Amino acid sequence: AQKVTQAQTEISVVEKEDVTLDCVYETRDTTYYLFWYKQPPSGELVFLIRRNSFDEQNEISGRYSWNFQKSTSSFNFTITASQVVDSAVYFCALSEAGDGGSQGNLIFGKGTKLSVKP
Amino acid sequence: DTEVTQTPKHLVMGMTNKKSLKCEQHMGHRAMYWYKQKAKKPPELMFVYSYEKLSINESVPSRFSPECPNSSLLNLHLHALQPEDSALYLCASSPLGLAGTLQETQYFGPGTRLLVL
Numbered sequence: 663a664q665k666v667t668q669a670q671t672e673i674s675v676v677e678k679e680d681v682t683l684d685c686v687y688e689t690r691d692t693t694y695y696l697f698w699y700k701q702p703p704s705g706e707l708v709f710l711i712r713r714n715s716f717d718e719q720n721e722i723s724g725r726y727s728w729n730f731q732k733s734t735s736s737f738n739f740t741i742t743a744s745q746v747v748d749s750a751v752y753f754c755a756l757s758e759a760g761d762g763g764s765q766g767n768l769i770f771g772k773g774t775k776l777s778v779k780p
Numbered sequence: 781d782t783e784v785t786q787t788p789k790h791l792v793m794g795m796t797n798k799k800s801l802k803c804e805q806h807m808g809h810r811a812m813y814w815y816k817q818k819a820k821k822p823p824e825l826m827f828v829y830s831y832e833k834l835s836i837n838e839s840v841p842s843r844f845s846p847e848c849p850n851s852s853l854l855n856l857h858l859h860a861l862q863p864e865d866s867a868l869y870l871c872a873s874s875p876l877g878l879a880g881t882l883q884e885t886q887y888f889g890p891g892t893r894l895l896v897l
Contacts (some may be wrong), residue, residue, distance in 0.1 A: 664882065684795060694883075695883045697885070699888075704890065705868050705870075705890060705891040705893070706888055706890040707823070707870065707872075707887065707888035708888075709885055709886070709887060709888075712885045743866055753822055753823075756800065757882065757883040759877070759881065759883055766881040766882040766883040767828065767836065767882045768825070768882075768886060770822035770823060771822065772821070772822055773820075773821075773822055
């Protein structure tokens with residue numbers, strides 16, 4: 663069965679520190695997709711990245727970077743030089759391709775609350 | 781334009797009221813979703829519409845009644861709710877994947893904060 667684990671419930675850092683949010687997933691499918699969403703206090707879930715299981719290349723977008731390692735079933739997210747505006751709950755999610763019979767709907771981790779203090 | 785809009789932003793209702801939540805997207809997406817999110821929890825899927833037809837109902841009580849009048853609109857009709865139904869209700873939309881699967885990126889609206897008294 664598919665599962666997403668975000669072991670860090672809350673993280674608190676001081677502005678300009680680097681921070682890594684961990685995500686470990688379980689799936690039996692060979693084709694699947696991994697996502698990160700940001701949820702600021704306003705409530706909207708903001709899409710950050712989607713990765714498919716065949717693309718292990720790490721990605722960088724500004725201060726954000728993602729490290730996908732199939733060998734450890736992890737998809738970690740690093741924020742470099744954190745800012746107060748990065749304070750939010752971050753969700754990692756998994757979607758299977760559906761060829762194993764699932765509909766492919768999103769399975770969310772429990773989220774990591776990041777607080778960046780000035 | 782990756783925008784999903786939801787109205788109202790906030791809603792307070794009594795247990796005997798009937799109200800509706802509305803969601804709209806103009807991205808041409810053919811899958812639309814309702815999620816319920818309690819405080820400090822991840823979103824929980826309630827319903828999925830694919831090609832305007834209900835494709836997933838996650839055993840949601842009948843006091844929640846979804847409706848998809850067209851490919852851009854999604855409603856959630858509420859009747860005889862309980863205080864424990866108080867939550868953030870999120871709408872999302874996505875393209876459909878091959879064979880109508882749901883693994884494409886979902887884009888979420890800002891949500892409706894519902895309080896049932």
